[in-house]
Amino acid sequence: MSAVAFCLCLITTHELSQRMRQKKKLAKAEEQQSQADTAQMPSLKKPYLGPPLTMGSQHSIYFCQSLKDHSARLGSEFFDQPAISLARAFLGQVLVRRLGDGTQLRGCIVETEAYLGPEDEAAHSRGGRQTPRNRSMFMKPGTLYVYIIYGMYFCMNVSSQGDGACVLLRALEPLQGLETMRQLRSTLRKGTISRALKDRELCSGPSKLCQAFAIDKSFDQRDLAEDEAVWLERGSQEPSASAVVAAARIGIGHAGEWAQKPLRFYIRGNPWVSVVDKVAEQDTQA
DNA sequence: TCCCCGATGCGCT
């Protein structure tokens, strides 16, 4: 069933059955997402292979990613640095996702958060906690830590140097495969009526980018330096130190003094960032 | 544009 037909079907039902169908839709979407990595995605359009579909005047002035060099994959040595350093180093690099049908998605990293390990009260590894869920936080630098949040979304982290330390990817500037991302986001979104998502809504949040890049729990514990379906490439231009804003992390109000530490990093003035912190921007003058 | 709030179910204590 196409997404449109599916939505029309939902609109005509009363609320109770609507809720039941929402659940079915979510289950179907999750199934489709899993299949995306291993098989065909018949409902998805062919990827856009032209120049980056960025938003003209709103495109970041700090860098412009070229699509020419596809061989610049970052190796394990890149990930072998402390979380704060890695979180900064990620900015301007390009996340690449190859789907089962060969479609490639690309996005430039514009926002990250560092989680420092056992000492960090906001980290899942606080106090040295090691559980089946967060095991990948303790694995070699470059290992993906993907977990489920609020029972319905995924967040994607990359293990860094230091036991239990990692970097959360919070926002990307979509560069290639925007229509596929839009399809993936629309299919996986909660709710019944799918309005068309704006480009800025595709990857401006940790779970949004997971949806747009078809990243799910099956990516947990994968090696970003070696995996065939997801990797990182060096961007054509990295932001200068003064173009990077250090702000408090998002959604960790329970973490006491650690909630205030400037461990979120984003590119100043970049329209693809999920949450702008004007006070932090004043504190870290350009 | 910002704020509020409900959805949702896994993982941990």
Place this chain on the structure above:
DNA sequence: GCGCATCGGGGAG
């Protein structure tokens, strides 16, 4: 049984 590294819709300004 409770909390959560989120998201999106709706309403106010």
